Amino acid sequence: MSSHTESHNEVPDRLSSQEREEGAVIVAEDPFADPGMPPHEHRIQDIDERAAKRSERTVALLFVVSMLATVGFIVSYALIPIDQITYIWPFGDVSALNFALGSTLGTALFCLGAGAVHWSRTLMSDVELVGERHPVEASPEVKAQVLEDFAKGAEESQIGRRTLVRRTLYGALALVPLSGLVLLRDLGPAPGDKLFHTAWEPGSLLINENTMQPLRPEDITTGSLTHAMPEGLDFHDHDFHAQIAKAAIMLVRIEPEDIKDQQSADWGHEGILAYSKICTHIGCPAVLYEQQTHHALCPCHQSTFDLADGARVLFGPAGHPLPQLRITVNDDGFLEALGDFEEPPGPSFWERG
Incomplete structure (x- = not known):
């Protein structure tokens, strides 16, 4: 009991009289050290080119499905009568045109997004990077570094190497906006007389x-x-x-x-x-x-x-x-x-x- 009291009283004795008068408080050092980033674990696609090829084909398939769905949207809009009612389980009697437009456009957008996500998770670089805070206005050195990082990111995304992914991505991105252009048909034809x-x-x-x-x-x-x-x-x-x-x-x-x-x-x-x-x-x-x-x-x-x-x-x-x-x-x-x-x-x- 006495030893505990002595050790407890030793700390205040080391304070100066001014510090004791100002009520200084001693803060103990943080006993938990920064563990840092965990060791990087490579994905199967990083070490097995066959797995990377499978992922590439999966991404390309999603982009192709997106393109086909966009074409289906346009065909549905052009061919299905606006007043056609169809029974579709489990929805019952619904507008065939609305159902076709919603399902095809939804499929096109979903597959485009899913392809991009799968691409980034399996083929793009997944190395963890730590970015320090910096002033809002970047210095010339930082700007140069951003451009360098962008070029490096483009290289690590393998968009130049994975030609199948690149071509199908361009095709899906080129076709999706056509859905909006086709809708402009509702502005015409001119009513004439x-x-x-x-x-x-x-x-x-x-x-x-x-x-x-x-x-x-x-x-x-x-x-x-x-x-x-x-x-x-x-x-x-x-x-x-x-x-x-x-x-x-x-x-x-x-x-x-x-x-x-x-x-x-x-x-x-x-x-x-x-x-x-x-x-x-x-x-x-x-x-x-x-x-x-x-x-x-x-x-x-x-x-x-x-x-x-x-x-x-x-x-x-x-x-x-x-x-x-x-x-x-x-x-x-x-x-x-x-x-x-x-x-x-x-x-x-x-x-x-």
Whole structure:
């Protein structure tokens, strides 16, 4: 006990009086030495050229699969119809195009990445290097050293020696961007005159969207708003939404003396007027109807159209009136169209006259 006390008290006795007054603390030296880097263990590819060749072929195979998957992506995009539905276990009924594009592009990217990883783990140099911290701005000597290390790394990667890996890598990298280029096809082809034509034809009956029955003049009451579409459209058709987006109309009945535009009156029947209900701003349905003023309001950006005056724009960002559809009554007493819209319906576009 006494020896322990003496050894414990010997340390403070070696401190000067000033150190004792300042409360100096003695920190013991670290008893654990830096073990350093463990000895380097060579990979099988470093000592066996046959193993290196197997790794090279594996990397090349992954790059080739990436190339084939990219070609499959392009072929799928070009040949599979966009509306084709296919049963694929365990996903059920899915879009064949989406499934093909996702699987091929995913395979192309995965194999490209897996090939690069396998290449680096089996063929590139795996010698451990310790880099000391240095100022942010490198000195000329450091820059020269970086260039030298880069050249050495390129040499150790064996990209110059492994020609099979190099060529297949270049092929995979060259083909993968084509997937993005192919997607640009969705920007075309140019619509041509498709925007100028809808499903309305001379003699097309006006079909009530709610009852799916042809409309008669007596079905349209003063102050009401009725939604209609041309006969022949079916909710189950694959292009129904594309057709109705251009052909949808609204019918209003206004007292003939309240109609301000003579052409609108002539294109109607006994005060029944048919206008496109697609707003000419960005295509929202302008179907909020104000009975007293005969104004139609688009709820998206408040564009307001006067249906009693050729559907001209009273307020809002819409650029032109709602196109009117010329209608009449056939021998059976049903409302029918005399042709298509004189102006293309929907939002403005630069080709519009």
